[in-house]
Amino acid sequence: QVQLVESGGGLVQAGGSLRLSCAASGRSFSNYVMGWFRQAPGKEREWVATINWTGRTTYYANSVKGRFTISRDNAKNTVYLQMNSLKPEDTAVYYCKADNPGGNSYWGQGTQVTVSS
Numbered sequence: 001q002v003q004l005v006e007s008g009g010g011l012v013q014a015g016g017s018l019r020l021s022c023a024a025s026g027r028s029f030s031n032y033v034m035g036w037f038r039q040a041p042g043k044e045r046e047w048v049a050t051i052n053w054t055g056r057t058t059y060y061a062n063s064v065k066g067r068f069t070i071s072r073d074n075a076k077n078t079v080y081l082q083m084n085s086l087k088p089e090d091t092a093v094y095y096c097k098a099d100n101p102g103g104n105s106y107w108g109q110g111t112q113v114t115v116s117s
Helices: none
Strands: 002-008 009-014 016-023 035-041 046-049 058-060 068-073 078-083 092-099 104-106 111-116
Touching: 002 046, 002 104, 009 016, 009 078, 016 111, 035 068, 046 068, 046 078, 046 104, 058 068, 078 092
Parallel strands: 009 111
Antiparallel strands: 002 016, 016 078, 035 046, 035 092, 046 058, 068 078, 092 104, 092 111
């Protein structure tokens, strides 16, 4: 089992940047596929980005492609989401998710990102 703790959210003006971190506890972090999701008020949670266990393969939602970058440091048990050129529509609670090879999924508690216009 793994526990996830997100940090790095906050209030930023449109066009600004933030870097989110997701620290994982537990063993075998390097075996997990990691992802970021977000949920805006009144909307369903949506997928943002995914990174495979090596960090060499990444996937992005079209809405963030070219602006967000997902990365991981397996030595630090941490996954990051660098968010640039932020827009008001990026305002949401951001969650990280871990998927292990056995098919189990784990979620963090979320961190709020607010982008002002």
